[in-house]
Amino acid sequence: MATQRLALRIVNWQRTHGRNELPWQNTRDPYRVWLSEIMLQQTQVTTVIDYYHRFVERFPSVKSLANADIDEVLALWAGLGYYARARNLHACAKTVVDLWQGEFPELAADLETLPGIGASTAAAIAAFCHGQRVAILDGNVKRVLTRYFAIRDDITLTATNRRLWEIAQNEVPSHQLISAQPDAMARYTQGMMDLGATVCTRHKPKCKQCPVQQHCLANELGVPEEFPVKTVKRRDKPVRDLNLLWLTVNGHVLLEKRPDQGIWGGLWCLPTDTNICSQLGLGAAVPMASFAHELTHFRMVITPWRLHHAAASQTFQTLNKNQRWVPLLSLDGYGLPKPVRALLAGIDDR
Numbered sequence: 001m002a003t004q005r006l007a008l009r010i011v012n013w014q015r016t017h018g019r020n021e022l023p024w025q026n027t028r029d030p031y032r033v034w035l036s037e038i039m040l041q042q043t044q045v046t047t048v049i050d051y052y053h054r055f056v057e058r059f060p061s062v063k064s065l066a067n068a069d070i071d072e073v074l075a076l077w078a079g080l081g082y083y084a085r086a087r088n089l090h091a092c093a094k095t096v097v098d099l100w101q102g103e104f105p106e107l108a109a110d111l112e113t114l115p116g117i118g119a120s121t122a123a124a125i126a127a128f129c130h131g132q133r134v135a136i137l138d139g140n141v142k143r144v145l146t147r148y149f150a151i152r153d154d155i156t157l158t159a160t161n162r163r164l165w166e167i168a169q170n171e172v173p174s175h176q177l178i179s180a181q182p183d184a185m186a187r188y189t190q191g192m193m194d195l196g197a198t199v200c201t202r203h204k205p206k207c208k209q210c211p212v213q214q215h216c217l218a219n220e221l222g223v224p225e226e227f228p229v230k231t232v233k234r235r236d237k238p239v240r241d242l243n244l245l246w247l248t249v250n251g252h253v254l255l256e257k258r259p260d261q262g263i264w265g266g267l268w269c270l271p272t273d274t275n276i277c278s279q280l281g282l283g284a285a286v287p288m289a290s291f292a293h294e295l296t297h298f299r300m301v302i303t304p305w306r307l308h309h310a311a312a313s314q315t316f317q318t319l320n321k322n323q324r325w326v327p328l329l330s331l332d333g334y335g336l337p338k339p340v341r342a343l344l345a346g347i348d349d350r
């Protein structure tokens with residue numbers, strides 16, 4: 001067993017210096033903890049707060065989320081990105097209701113069988129809600145551990161991750177510490193997240209303010225920013241071109257549901273086939289100025305093709321069941337990709 005040096009310091013530091021007032025804290029409700037953990041994957045805390053409030057207001061329980069229409073879930077999620085998370089969220093809620101009588105399982109191993117819940121998220125829920133002695137290992141924790149133990153192995157390798165999981169599990173609070181401080185697992189789990197997010201940051205870590213500085217090997221070596229080691233070569237992001245047909249008729253815009261797989265999966269979007277307007281007998285659209293939209297793995301260069309048709313006699317035909325004429329005043333009820341919403345709103349926030 002580890003010395004508990006790390007665990008004890010993190011638990012005590014979290015109590016006095018950690019983040020303790022976030023809206024999903026101070027609860028042991030697995031639904032709320034799960035929701036926040038999924039939202040926090042790849043998204044900053046400050047961005048998540050508003051989304052979290054809107055979600056729990058609209059869906060106060062896992063049952064209400066399971067019963068919701070996926071379009072409504074995607075509409076509330078729009079702007080958070082990584083839309084597979086929203087689809088998994090919905091699928092997970094349904095699974096909890098169908099297979100677990102509407103109650104999230106307690107053990108991390110069971111939580112991990114649910115859609116969209118990986119090992120680290122499962123451990124976070126089990127530790128926060130039930131004090132289970134299971135380690136998390138997200139990006140922040142990997143950074144802290146590789147620095148604390150000066151691990152120079154490439155963290156993109158499976159073998160390194162296996163080793164990090166073992167170390168992480170070895171460092172969780174002992175039974176003895178938990179019996180002295182019953183909230184130790186929750187404090188430790190939150191503390192590791194807080195330390196990585198606020199002190200042991202990727203650049204310029206604040207080692208002088210760090211509760212584990214005294215025993216941190218990277219600090220002793222004077223090179224904390226050399227950890228973690230990632231040998232993947234950075235390449236310039238590839239560029240993809242995308243045409244979007246911005247077709248409006250009498251206060252309505254034509255939208256098309258994206259396939260579930262791929263970018264903006266399941267969201268409503270402007271159609272990508274610019275010939276649709278001539279197929280509908282509405283004339284030809286003209287290209288507008290292109291703009292770039294950055295995604296994690298590539299840069300998208302979007303060219304909107306514009307056509308406004310004012311004929312009052314126009315009927316609202318579509319070419320397939322995935323298309324829908326939507327009143328411009330009703331767009332808030334639709335999950336739209338961020339650049340599409342900004343384009344339709346005429347604001348420069350893409």
Ligand code: SF4
Nearest residue numbers: 200207210213216224
């Ligand atoms: S001493 Fe510095 S490098 Fe080490 S864990 Fe603390 S902040 Fe990170």
